[in-house]
Amino acid sequence: MPEAIRKVNVIGHLHPDTDSICSAIAYAYLKNQISDIEYEPRRAGAINRETAFALKTFGFEEPELITSVAPQIKDTQISKQRSIEADTSLFSAWNLMRDLKTSTLCITDEKNDLLGLIAVKDIASANMDIFDTAMLSTAKTLFSNVLETLKGTMVLGDPADRICQGNIRIGTTPEMMEGNIEKGDIVLVTNRYETQRYAVEAGASCLVVCNGASVSDVVIEAAKANGCTVLTTPYDTYSAARLIPMATPVSAEMLPEDKVLRFSVNTSVDDALKVMANSQHRFFPVMDEDGRYVGVVSSPNMINVNKKHVILVDHNERSQAVSGLERAEIMEIIDHHRIGTIETSSPAYFRNEPVGCTNTILFSIFQEKGVEIPQNIAGLMLSAILSDTLAFRSPTCTERDRYAGRELAKIAGVDIDEYADAMFDAGADLTGRTAEEVFNSDFKVFSRGHARFGVGQGSFMTESSRKAAEALVGPYLKEAAAANDIPMVFYMFTDVKSQTTEMLYWGANTDQIVARTFGVTPVDGIATLPGVVSRKKQVIPPLMTTLQDMDEEDE
Known part of the structure; x- marks a missing residue:
């Protein structure tokens, strides 16, 4: 196979x-x-x-x-693209997109539930917002993100801690920082001792020492006393200033999950293509039967389906x-x-x-x-x-x-x-059943030439159960014809023990069709058919013959 x-x-x-x-x-x-x-x-x-x-x-x-x-989507080639965590930095997300040659990444939690989606344009937009100096604290950024983005080394502090306050500042000289550094700020400095010491004593929550410069024991002790985190980076101040906003977690810039267009593995390919045609997105998350993220699809995935x-x-x-x-x-x-x-x-x-x-x-x-x-x-x-x-x-x-x-x-x-x-x-028990339910218990649609019709059948062991079913289903035949988009409906109520069928019907000329097919005269819309119990052998073939003959006569 x-x-x-x-x-x-x-x-x-x-x-x-x-x-x-x-x-x-x-x-x-x-x-x-x-x-x-x-x-x-x-x-x-x-x-x-x-x-x-x-x-x-x-x-x-x-x-x-x-x-x-x-x-369905599960019959396509779903790209098993890895997801990222909400705390992943924009910088890491951008690098991963470049490596995977994709413009979109999905964000999930530890259970693989979808949290959101981030695209290249979201990262670019964040990078261009040069006036948002509080982005790291607003997003509760992990210090580990800053270390990764700046290729930094932690001198004092815990990488698992978060930045919870302050703006990003550039520390040049004590004179220039006076009045510009506020308590809780993240300050980028060079190797000047006076600048480092001033930033710490001014209340900085984090000191980023650029150019790979060393930090004196005096500054470290002052940082400990003031609760200031200290890290170093090999980048110069300009480069570090450009890069540090990219330590922001993707959760701050992602499209939240309630606004993300996504598909289930059970979504039909046709439905998915319609959504894709009306969306500006290229990639779409795919969820399994439990609603968990499994990968992404795009329109090229829909070309070759299994x-x-x-x-x-x-x-x-x-x-x-x-x-x-x-x-x-x-x-x-x-x-x-x-x-x-x-x-x-x-x-x-x-x-x-x-x-x-x-x-x-x-x-x-x-x-x-x-x-x-x-x-x-x-x-x-x-x-x-x-x-x-x-x-x-x-x-x-x-x-x-x-x-x-x-x-x-x-x-x-x-x-x-x-x-x-x-x-x-x-099968004959009608307790709590609707006419539609009884009708559809055994109903089939047939066609011959231009004629389309449906024939249903119910089998009953007693006359009382058969009559009850007729009373319930009879008035529903017109509605059933409309529901199945057919012009004629015939329904067999078969008494198993006496091997007799009473046929009810609805549609144009059905009275004439039944009389001509079975050689009987219906009474009050009911045709009694002794010995007729088989839809397949005794009803469908003669009905088709009659309909074909009538069609030829009309021509």
Whole structure:
């Protein structure tokens, strides 16, 4: 496999049903047993109560939600640029920028939380502000910063102490300093004893002796008595005066984090490019899922992105797939529906078989690969087969489905009839549910020619639960059509035990379409369809035929 494959998402269709979720979990498990690549199950929407029952029964958490497989920042080449601490001097930051050939550095704390951002222009602006002589004390600058910037030596004092008061002054002669040196000032002097002594006795908090000059014991003793820090620098007074403001910590000049444009590793590349196009910044910090700094990106990083790798289970229609699929690498499709509209950019393994459930196909793949099915995985696979075949009552059910179901039940250690009744009852429970939630429990969008329509289905063990669902969902069909941007909606309320479906519908000419397709006369917007329980085999094909015929008649 190519090295670019970081992991593979195994995804079912939108509005996932039990087969979709259980297929993703079971197939990801199988692939992880036979491959060195990481496979992770994902869900493309909220799970329904039937599926939740199956997951809980066999000890699984619901898979993580995925709404798009378009490239994200984490699929780009994030520059692992080191961050700096808030106390780092402007001088050190500038040198680091030069070494890294960058114009921006990120400032973080010890936990890697973002504190701010500093750019070359911020350092240049600070360096040009020659009239701000209090910058070191205002920023509570560490003496260690001054030592580093001036290549200095500490004669008296603690490098870990901070400059908390005073302005930067140049000490020339005692006469010139009189009236100009105030208590707490940082005074730059040369080798003249009188100048050094006067600055100390005038109350300077720090004496910077330039030109590498020595400091007499008398001056040192006076500095101790007056609480004055003393350091020396090899630079001359002019150079030291220019450099010392650059000892200011970056925290004093940085753009604070609440004003910094940054991206999460989960931000889509498209969204990031839009932000970059409207920003004057070149580099942007990147945060991981916990909000911690991991590096920076710029627009060149977006040129070559690593596509996400996906396996699709239980669908092969673009209208039923997560967004961004055209920008992902489809590795496999495992399905039992009609051949749909998904195209791939490169060859992919495509396994489509006329059985009642995707998990029946997976059962065969487990056997082919010689992988033992664990008890909990077997329980999920059985749940999917019972759901899709209506406990072997659906006309889509094959002998392979029945065989796989019986074998999986043995492994899972459950009674098929008892478990099926409990699972369907859980799915039919309407307590606290909205019409939208029930509608989306199992709903798919289809297209044929110019026609686009949606078909949903709910399965019920009792007439009372079915009627309650009809009363709840029926009024919502118009709103559901608008939400899915389709002109027609059909919803199947299927009685599992009597194998009868009552169909509700909404949209222009849907009354006529239902009557023509199924040869029945709807009553009060409900079409009763005896023996019709399979959306895939008994509803979608005849509906598409009718819509195509009507389209040709209109032409």
